[in-house]
Amino acid sequence: MEEQQIFVRMAIKAWDTQIGRADKFFSSVSDESMFKEVAPGKNRIIYLLGHLIVANDSMISIFGLGERKYAHLEEAFMTHPDKSDLDMPEISVLRNDWAESNRILSDYFSKLTTGEWMSRHTVMTDEDFARDPGRNKLSVLLNRTNHVAYHLGQLVLA
DSSP, X not given: OOHHHHHHHHHHHHHHHHHHHHHHHHHHSOTGGGGOBSSTTSOBHHHHHHHHHHHHHHHHHHTTOSXXXXXXXXXXXXXXXXXXXXXXXXXXXXXXXXXXXXXXXXXXXXXXXXXXXXXXXXXXXXXXXXXXXXXXXXXXXXXXHHHHHHHHHHHHHO
């Protein structure tokens, strides 16, 4: 196995680990507790669940894999802060969206070749990529893995 394949496998394993930890957390929280703040005056658990769905879903378009499925949640969970009085889906819907979004991403990830992981994503130009080929799809996955881990750290404080 070549080095790039090893790096891809390591990154996907790290992603799967963090998503698994988040799954365990979200499935252990009661519906009533989803409205708890992670700290006084900070985001609620429900907001961070929706936020992670939206952030992770955006990888589909960043990787050029198709249309995002959860773009409709962007306003409530990404563009505006928590408690902006925007409509949010029911908790059961968000829980299902979380599971489905992770299934979709896992399916996409399993189909990408090593070369595709090392290729340019859609948010950068060919010129930018030529200057810095390390800003590739794999780097996006690593950053999103860290994003999940960061918010999971906040969530466990709740």
